[in-house]
Amino acid sequence: MWLTVIAVWVAEALIFLPSLAHARRDWLERKLREGQLAALAASVGAVQDDTRADLLRLAGVEAVTLREPNRTLMLARPGARPDAGQRLDIDSDMLPGALADAVGGLFRAGDVLLRVRGRSLLGDDASVAVLVHRHDLDRVLASYARHVGAISLTVAAVAGLLLYAALNRLLVRPLRRLTESLAAFRADPERAATFDPRASDDGEIAVAGRELAAMQRELRAALWRNARLAALGTAVAKISHDLRGILSPALLTAERLQMNQDPAIKRAGDTLVRAVERATDLVRRTVEFAREIPVVPARQRMDLRPVVGEAVEQARAACPALAIVNEVPDALVIDADRASMVRVLANLLRNAGEAQARQARVSAAEEAGEIVITVNDDGPGLPAEVQERLFRPFVSGGRPGSTGLGLAIVRDLMRAHGGEITLVQTGPAGTGFRLTLPRAARLPPRADAAPRPVELPG
Numbered sequence: 001m002w003l004t005v006i007a008v009w010v011a012e013a014l015i016f017l018p019s020l021a022h023a024r025r026d027w028l029e030r031k032l033r034e035g036q037l038a039a040l041a042a043s044v045g046a047v048q049d050d051t052r053a054d055l056l057r058l059a060g061v062e063a064v065t066l067r068e069p070n071r072t073l074m075l076a077r078p079g080a081r082p083d084a085g086q087r088l089d090i091d092s093d094m095l096p097g098a099l100a101d102a103v104g105g106l107f108r109a110g111d112v113l114l115r116v117r118g119r120s121l122l123g124d125d126a127s128v129a130v131l132v133h134r135h136d137l138d139r140v141l142a143s144y145a146r147h148v149g150a151i152s153l154t155v156a157a158v159a160g161l162l163l164y165a166a167l168n169r170l171l172v173r174p175l176r177r178l179t180e181s182l183a184a185f186r187a188d189p190e191r192a193a194t195f196d197p198r199a200s201d202d203g204e205i206a207v208a209g210r211e212l213a214a215m216q217r218e219l220r221a222a223l224w225r226n227a228r229l230a231a232l233g234t235a236v237a238k239i240s241h242d243l244r245g246i247l248s249p250a251l252l253t254a255e256r257l258q259m260n261q262d263p264a265i266k267r268a269g270d271t272l273v274r275a276v277e278r279a280t281d282l283v284r285r286t287v288e289f290a291r292e293i294p295v296v297p298a299r300q301r302m303d304l305r306p307v308v309g310e311a312v313e314q315a316r317a318a319c320p321a322l323a324i325v326n327e328v329p330d331a332l333v334i335d336a337d338r339a340s341m342v343r344v345l346a347n348l349l350r351n352a353g354e355a356q357a358r359q360a361r362v363s364a365a366e367e368a369g370e371i372v373i374t375v376n377d378d379g380p381g382l383p384a385e386v387q388e389r390l391f392r393p394f395v396s397g398g399r400p401g402s403t404g405l406g407l408a409i410v411r412d413l414m415r416a417h418g419g420e421i422t423l424v425q426t427g428p429a430g431t432g433f434r435l436t437l438p439r440a441a442r443l444p445p446r447a448d449a450a451p452r453p454v455e456l457p458g
């Protein structure tokens with residue numbers, strides 16, 4: 001409220017100053033006019049001295065001189081000298097000087113005589129000069145300032161109050177409702193009421209309210225889903241534990257079959273062992289994924305080339321047939337978590353090998369403040385059914401032994417670094433991924449950040 005009162009007051013002060021100068025000029029012009037009238041009245045026939053004095057008193061001037069081409073009229077109180085006093089020509093009185101003089105008048109004590117000169121309305125070549133007391137003018141200005149000041153204060157207070165009431169109704173109260181709802185939701189997201197966006201207009205606050213309500217609904221749904229998924233994770237862990245127990249006699253039997261002399265039975269044993277191992281591996285990796293906590297990268301500045309080298313080693317061990325070319329320049333430095341980056345690159349290279357690509361190529365460059373790493377292969381391209389949902393967990397092309405978690409983990413790791421992974425191209429000529437990393441660390445993710453919402457396939 002004070003802000004609005006002050007703003008209105010400043011605006012009024014800006015209007016007040018010129019109007020004070022105007023009031024001063026008005027007064028001076030009136031004195032010239034009234035002086036002339038007194039001079040003209042006194043010039044008619046024989047006028048008594050007393051009447052002359054009265055005319056001057058009524059006009060509020062000490063003396064007046066009216067000059068016309070063919071005559072000069074002079075009227076003065078006894079003892080007054082019409083050519084005395086400070087001179088002021090009203091025709092050359094400009095606004096800045098008039099303003100300073102008017103404001104100065106508000107603070108001036110004492111009195112001097114002022115000889116004001118101006119044109120007469122009697123004709124272009126007629127002029128008039130009056131002798132007035134300066135403090136008469138100052139008194140008028142002071143009273144004007146008092147009146148206008150009182151009115152301005154009242155207007156400012158009323159306008160301030162009205163503005164405050166309007167702001168309070170249109171801005172402060174709706175904002176307070178928004179913040180209260182936010183605070184309540186933060187304190188207890190599952191139980192706090194969803195924000196009720198009453199306003200149906202398109203104002204910013206109404207939009208913010210609707211967005212908040214939508215966000216609360218989505219977050220609550222995500223929380224609910226996460227709670228279910230956590231329960232599911234626990235169940236999967238339990239099933240996996242039991243499954244290992246159930247599968248171990250099967251594995252034992254299969255291993256016995258492997259030792260059988262009959263080649264057909266031995267082959268069946270081999271197949272059975274591989275199948276059981278794949279089953280336990282799938283369960284283990286699923287449980288690991290569900291248990292994984294949000295990644296907090298331990299960033300450090302390091303050369304990218306050796307990091308790629310380490311990933312290449314890992315991928316080669318899994319896919320010996322894949323030829324990998326490390327085209328990363330020597331001087332390129334990244335600010336990232338080493339283990340995470342090795343995991344990201346090894347995952348992508350392993351995917352290429354598993355898709356039967358013969359060659360993969362890793363290159364990198366700095367572009368507009370980002371490090372851009374590209375991984376290309378000459379494999380058969382992504383299966384169409386996988387492309388749409390590539391980065392979701394458990395989406396795989398159906399290769400035996402694949403869980404469909406690799407790219408989901410890669411995306412999590414890149415995002416934890418403030419970066420991203422995108423599929424650039426895929427087709428019979430091969431597949432290309434583009435990884436971006438901010439050059440320097442952006443806001444590090446908070447260690448206590450909420451666990452990522454798990455996206456289910458489909």
Ligand SMILES: Nc1ncnc2c1ncn2[C@@H]1O[C@H](COP(=O)(O)OP(=O)(O)OP(=O)(O)O)[C@@H](O)[C@H]1O
Binds near residue numbers: 351352399405406407
């Ligand atoms: N470079 C690639 N060329 C062809 N297909 C690919 C390539 N990379 C990924 N894919 C396809 O995308 C699917 C998902 O890959 P992702 O790495 O997420 O899981 P996965 O490799 O199946 O399993 P995991 O990595 O968990 O062992 C793969 O099953 C495969 O069909």
Ligand SMILES: [Mg+2]
Binds near residue numbers: 347350406407
């Ligand atoms: Mg993979």
